[in-house]
Every structure is written in C-alpha cells, then in structure tokens.
Amino acid sequence: MKAISMGPAKAAQPPADGERSANFSLLRLSALRKMRVVEAPVPLLELAGVSKRFDPPAGTGSLVILEEISLEVRAGESVAVVGPSGSGKSTLLHLIGGLDRPSAGKVLLEGRDLGQLSEVQLAFVRNRLLGFVFQFHYLLPQCTVLENVLVPTLAGVGAESPGPNNPTRCEESPEERAIRLLKRLGLGERLDHRPGELSGGERQRVAVARALINQPRLLLADEPTGALDQASARELGRLLAELNREERVTLIVVTHSMELAAGMGRVFTLSGGRLQPSPAAPGTPPPTS
Ligand SMILES: Nc1ncnc2c1ncn2[C@@H]1O[C@H](COP(=O)(O)OP(=O)(O)O)[C@@H](O)[C@H]1O
Ligand SMILES: [Mg+2]
Numbered sequence: 001m002k003a004i005s006m007g008p009a010k011a012a013q014p015p016a017d018g019e020r021s022a023n024f025s026l027l028r029l030s031a032l033r034k035m036r037v038v039e040a041p042v043p044l045l046e047l048a049g050v051s052k053r054f055d056p057p058a059g060t061g062s063l064v065i066l067e068e069i070s071l072e073v074r075a076g077e078s079v080a081v082v083g084p085s086g087s088g089k090s091t092l093l094h095l096i097g098g099l100d101r102p103s104a105g106k107v108l109l110e111g112r113d114l115g116q117l118s119e120v121q122l123a124f125v126r127n128r129l130l131g132f133v134f135q136f137h138y139l140l141p142q143c144t145v146l147e148n149v150l151v152p153t154l155a156g157v158g159a160e161s162p163g164p165n166n167p168t169r170c171e172e173s174p175e176e177r178a179i180r181l182l183k184r185l186g187l188g189e190r191l192d193h194r195p196g197e198l199s200g201g202e203r204q205r206v207a208v209a210r211a212l213i214n215q216p217r218l219l220l221a222d223e224p225t226g227a228l229d230q231a232s233a234r235e236l237g238r239l240l241a242e243l244n245r246e247e248r249v250t251l252i253v254v255t256h257s258m259e260l261a262a263g264m265g266r267v268f269t270l271s272g273g274r275l276q277p278s279p280a281a282p283g284t285p286p287p288t289s
Helices: 018-033 089-096 119-128 145-155 174-184 200-212 230-246 258-262
Strands: 002-005 036-039 045-054 063-073 078-082 104-109 130-133 218-222 250-254 266-271 274-277
Touching: 045 089, 063 089, 063 104, 063 274, 078 089, 078 230, 078 258, 089 218, 089 250, 119 130, 130 200, 145 174, 145 200, 174 200, 200 218, 200 230, 218 230, 230 250, 230 258
Parallel strands: 078 250, 078 266, 130 218, 218 250
Antiparallel strands: 002 036, 045 063, 045 104, 266 274
C-alpha cells in the first residue's frame, strides 16, 4: 500500500478571488511535485478479528471454531501453528488461503481484503500468490513427476511472468523452473517417474515443488509431514525451512510435529478458538503496528 504524504507546500491556501487563481494553480502544481510517495509497511498477511462458526442444521446451535484471531505475518517469515486435533487449524488455513470465508473479521493479503474479491479474483490469488501443500499429496497418478509440478502453470499465469519473488529468474521457462525445483528437492532422477513409483516422502516433495512452481508469495502447508515416517518428515521439514530462505517464500505450516514447528521462526498454539504465541516459540513476534 502506498501512503501519500504532502511536503511543506501543502500549506497553500485557496485564492481569495479570481485574480489569484493563476498563482494558486502554480502553487498547487508545486505542491503536487513535492508530494512524496511513502512505502507503508503492509504485512504480507493480516488477520483482523477473524472468527469462524459453522451453522449446523437448525436447532443444534452454531459451532464456534475460531474467535477473533488477529495476526500479522511479514514477507519472508516462517510461522508454525500447532494445536490439538479439531482445534481449527485447517479451518484457519482455509480462511487464509481464500478457500473459505470468515464469519466475521478480515483476511488481508498484501493489503487486499479477500472478502471483497469475487470468486474469479480469489482463484487468481490462489493460483498466483499462494501455494498449498496438504497432508496427502493429491498428485495425478497418470502424470509424471515433471507433469504434476507443471499443472498449476496451465492456468496461464505465474511462471511465465517474472513473479514477485524472483524477478531475476524471469528468464526461466516453467519447465526449467520445475526441473530446478525438483533437483533442489532431491528428485532430479525422478522427473519421468509416476507418483506410484515414489515413496511417501518423495511424493510429498513433488507436492512442494508443485506448490512453488508459480513463485507464490505465501506457502500454506497443512500437516505436510503428517503421513510420513520420521526420517522423511525430518527431511521435508529441513527442506521447507531452506526453501523459505532460498525462494523467499513466506511459510505458514500447520503441524502436530513440535520438531517441524521448532524449525519455523514463530510458533503459535491454536486452542479454544484462540491463537496464542507458543511458549516454545523460538522467535519474538514483530510489532503489530
Ligand atoms: N464445513 C464444516 N462444517 C461443520 N463443522 C466443520 C466444518 N469444517 C470443520 N468443522 C469442524 O471444525 C472443527 C475444526 O476442524 P479443523 O479445522 O479440521 O481442525 P484441525 O485441522 O485443527 O484438526 C472440527 O470440530 C470440525 O468438525
Ligand atoms: Mg486439520
């Protein structure tokens, strides 16, 4: 967001009569020239008093899952959300990802209120600004690893354009980028394999490459290691933390794993509908204003 601030010439007063109007116009022009464009620090993500309730069939009362959650996440941060099963972690991630809408409050991505966007605009935001990794990989079994990673580029936005995160890599074609990411994730020898020929950890790494192919600003991961053995989970956690730095992608991870959470810059606990900084949090939250 850009805030306009006026220079000293804003003290110019309206003319008292017609004769002074020419002078006033000149003053106004000079004032405009002295306007300074100030970059206001807009968080990449802001949750402002977000609540979510589900209204089951009449008579059974509504189910309050999230209550007035406020959070700011700056570009480049990594954040973990932990909490008991059923506490609303996936619900929260769905709201952040524009997959669902809050009952109250706002979700702002780069200052845009997702609640004000049409479904088409939301689809654009999801494809262009967000990457998703889920507990299960949802790879297409009939496609190769490389083809799976390229699927999000078929929507016609993203990897062909410079991208907000990596303007220096704008010369990369989607295929070059997919191969680079897959090699980075240790899958350089697996480009032509089908998902059924891979281990669980390898499949999940393909899903991470697919989530990053359009150079998202924000990567949302919901229990990404939940279906993996300990060694594969540890490897994926390490890769996610490294990609957060290397690809300059902001990361929000929902997890049961305290080991994965400990690798993130900030850790929050979701419980009773409230989001609290976790005592185990390794970092200190940045100021909220
Ligand atoms: N569409 C829905 N309708 C009704 N209840 C839902 C819906 N989605 C989630 N819930 C309920 O919200 C609660 C939180 O779910 P969820 O966000 O999946 O928790 P978590 O990811 O922390 O395990 C659960 O009690 C779940 O049953
Ligand atoms: Mg969940």
